[in-house]
Amino acid sequence: MKNWIRKDLQYIWHPYTQMKDCRKLPPIFIKKAKGIRLYDDKGNFYYDTISSWWCNVHGHNHPKINEAIKKQVDSLEHVLFAGFTHRSAVLLAEKLLSIVPRNLARVFFSDDGSTAVETALKMSFQYWHNVGKVSKTKFVSLDHGYHGDTIGAMAVSGVDLFNKMFKKLFFGSFKVPSPYCYRCPMGKERISCDIECIRPLEALLENKKREIAALILEPLVMAAGGMIIYPEEYLVRAAQISKKCGIHMIVDEVATGFGRTGKMFACDYVEISPDFLCLSKGITAGYLPLGATITTDNVYKAFYADYGRKKTFYHGHTYTANPISCSCALASLDIFDQEKTLKRLEKVMPIFHERLEKFRHLPMVGDVRYIGMIGAVELVKDKNTKGRFDFNERIGLEIYKKGLKRSMILRPLGDIVYLFLPLCVNRDDIEYITSRTYDLIKYI
Ligand SMILES: Cc1ncc(COP(=O)(O)O)c(C=O)c1O
Numbered sequence: 149m150k151n152w153i154r155k156d157l158q159y160i161w162h163p164y165t166q167m168k169d170c171r172k173l174p175p176i177f178i179k180k181a182k183g184i185r186l187y188d189d190k191g192n193f194y195y196d197t198i199s200s201w202w203c204n205v206h207g208h209n210h211p212k213i214n215e216a217i218k219k220q221v222d223s224l225e226h227v228l229f230a231g232f233t234h235r236s237a238v239l240l241a242e243k244l245l246s247i248v249p250r251n252l253a254r255v256f257f258s259d260d261g262s263t264a265v266e267t268a269l270k271m272s273f274q275y276w277h278n279v280g281k282v283s284k285t286k287f288v289s290l291d292h293g294y295h296g297d298t299i300g301a302m303a304v305s306g307v308d309l310f311n312k313m314f315k316k317l318f319f320g321s322f323k324v325p326s327p328y329c330y331r332c333p334m335g336k337e338r339i340s341c342d343i344e345c346i347r348p349l350e351a352l353l354e355n356k357k358r359e360i361a362a363l364i365l366e367p368l369v370m371a372a373g374g375m376i377i378y379p380e381e382y383l384v385r386a387a388q389i390s391k392k393c394g395i396h397m398i399v400d401e402v403a404t405g406f407g408r409t410g411k412m413f414a415c416d417y418v419e420i421s422p423d424f425l426c427l428s429k430g431i432t433a434g435y436l437p438l439g440a441t442i443t444t445d446n447v448y449k450a451f452y453a454d455y456g457r458k459k460t461f462y463h464g465h466t467y468t469a470n471p472i473s474c475s476c477a478l479a480s481l482d483i484f485d486q487e488k489t490l491k492r493l494e495k496v497m498p499i500f501h502e503r504l505e506k507f508r509h510l511p512m513v514g515d516v517r518y519i520g521m522i523g524a525v526e527l528v529k530d531k532n533t534k535g536r537f538d539f540n541e542r543i544g545l546e547i548y549k550k551g552l553k554r555s556m557i558l559r560p561l562g563d564i565v566y567l568f569l570p571l572c573v574n575r576d577d578i579e580y581i582t583s584r585t586y587d588l589i590k591y592i
Contacts, residue, residue: 152177152189173549181208184570184577186557197556197581198568202371202403204434206483207572213433216479220472229257229468236474243481244427244440247412251421253445256461257438257469261402261428262296264439265364268424269300270463271447272362272396278450278459287319288352288363288395290326291333292373295364295400295426304364307373309562322356324349326370327378330515330526331534338379346385353393362396362423367414368519371403374564375524377517380418387420396423396447402439406430406480407490407571410497410520423447433480434570438473489571497521499575500567503582510590521573523582524566525589537563546592554584565589 153174161167162175177189184207185193196204206213224234241255258267269287276284289295289304296302302311303318306326311318325333327345334344353360367383370376390397399422404414408430411417415425424447428439453459467473483489497520504523508516514528527543529535537543544560551558558565567581 169545173545176552183207183209184573193555194552195556195577195581196570197551197585198559198566199430199570200434201429202408202568203429203432204570205406205430205480205572206433206487206489207570208434210433210483212483212486213435213476213479216475217435217472220475224471226467226470226472228466230464234469234471234474236471236478237469240474240477240481243478244442247481248425248442249413249415249421251444252425252442254443254448256441256443257474258441259465259467260296260437260439261400261426262298262301262439263465264402264426264428264441265295265301265304265398265400266298267439267441267463268398268400268426268443269304269362269364271441271443271451271461272398272424274461275396275447275450276361283358284361284395286356286359286361287321288349288360289321289323290365290370291323292326292328292370292376293364293366294370294372295366296402310372322352322360324352326373326376327382328370328374328376329378330376330517343379343381343385346382346389349386350389353389353395357393357395360393360395362398363390364398364400366400366402367404368409368417369404369414369522371522372561374526374561375517375522375566375568377519377522377524383415384418384420387418387422391421398422398424398426400426402426402428406433407484407493408520408522408568410490410493412484412490414519431480432473432476433483435476435480436470436473437467438470438477493521493571496573496575496578500569500573500578500582503578503586506582507586507589510586512589512592521569521571522566523569524564525585527560527563527565527589543592547588550588550592551585554588556581556584556588558585558588 178186179189180187184196187193287304291306293306295305299317304321305311329338401413405427425442432438451459451461501518504518507513507525512527515526517524529537547558547560
């Protein structure tokens with residue numbers, strides 16, 4: 149099998165990877181996967197503790213999804229989606245609209261998380277143009293927010309490590325401090341605060357409402373920014389102020405959607421009516437690429453016209469609403485119903501959270517945060533000062549390597565070690581994964 153790795157390193161450039169590191173730490177050749185385990189060619193297995201980049205939902209190789217895909221392939225593998233439609237796309241749109249916030253009424257399909265976000269940004273921008281409010285061209289987003297790697301999505305992201313290099317390419321947008329409770333931008337403590345961190349956002353939206361098209365944020369969990377889990381109240385107040393100022397709210401559920409937080413969507417924890425909801429990753433349970441941007445009838449109608457050249461949304465992607473992806477997404481949503489996935493989670497979540505609480509007393513652990521099947525531990529050099537490790541210490545890489553030796557895939561985000569577990573994990577899996585992660589951090 150060595151041959152595969154040699155050829156891989158000869159021909160392939162991997163994402164988010166310093167390829168020089170691969171000389172010492174080559175990619176692992178995965179032969180097959182089942183449930184939450186990935187098997188390599190040497191007889192080792194790895195727990196897929198980060199759901200293969202936050203997209204696997206019901207475990208790998210689920211028979212019902214496999215069957216749905218095979219059935220779809222035999223009838224229709226792909227068809228262009230302008231001027232044509234198909235059964236799986238129609239059924240999926242209908243099903244999605246039955247589970248997202250009630251004010252949402254139209255589904256626009258695309259290919260992945262970044263394109264779902266780009267679609268929302270462009271729709272919001274053009275909406276204001278179509279209704280004659282041409283000055284509303286800017287976007288607001290949060291520090292530590294992440295919305296994808298295409299240029300538009302990067303322009304509204306706030307993770308310097310990924311985006312700073314490309315800054316000159318970005319369109320103007322406003323950034324506000326994020327509700328990062330452990331490192332509160334207002335110097336407050338969560339126990340006694342009144343969500344003061346919302347104030348810069350409130351002031352900006354009030355003052356610049358004529359210029360701002362939309363606010364974009366990840367609901368409750370800022371994932372790539374460090375699994376920052378923030379109070380529901382922030383989300384509710386952000387929605388209220390956007391509405392009051394006549395500014396669209398784009399809720400990016402690409403990472404949080406499809407059960408990750410314990411509810412189907414993170415925004416189900418609160419009563420909000422976003423103008424756009426962006427979905428991807430878990431939509432196909434981690435099998436195939438698919439994105440969806442779901443919006444309101446009000447937005448839709450602003451593009452609906454008789455001689456509509458100017459009002460038409462000239463945007464689309466080749467594999468939009470791919471039938472195999474759509475059938476896969478439908479099968480995944482059926483599994484949510486048949487296996488009562490969310491109900492089952494109610495039992496395993498407390499076990500997971502209780503295990504994570506035990507990390508809190510470790511000397512290197514500054515913060516522990518969790519929601520649903522997402523858990524994160526923020527490592528610090530000094531617990532009192534919350535001092536961070538130096539980038540050159542490459543603590544993340546050390547943890548990754550040690551994790552692999554313990555059959556786990558841990559890819560820390562900077563100093564933040566996280567678990568993003570497939571929803572099918574059981575009590576024993578949780579016990580195994582959390583105790584091994586605990587030991588790893590204790591003895592690093
Ligand atoms: C919240 C959020 N939005 C958008 C994206 C981009 O998704 P993709 O990598 O599928 O383009 C991600 C990816 O991690 C994400 O976490």
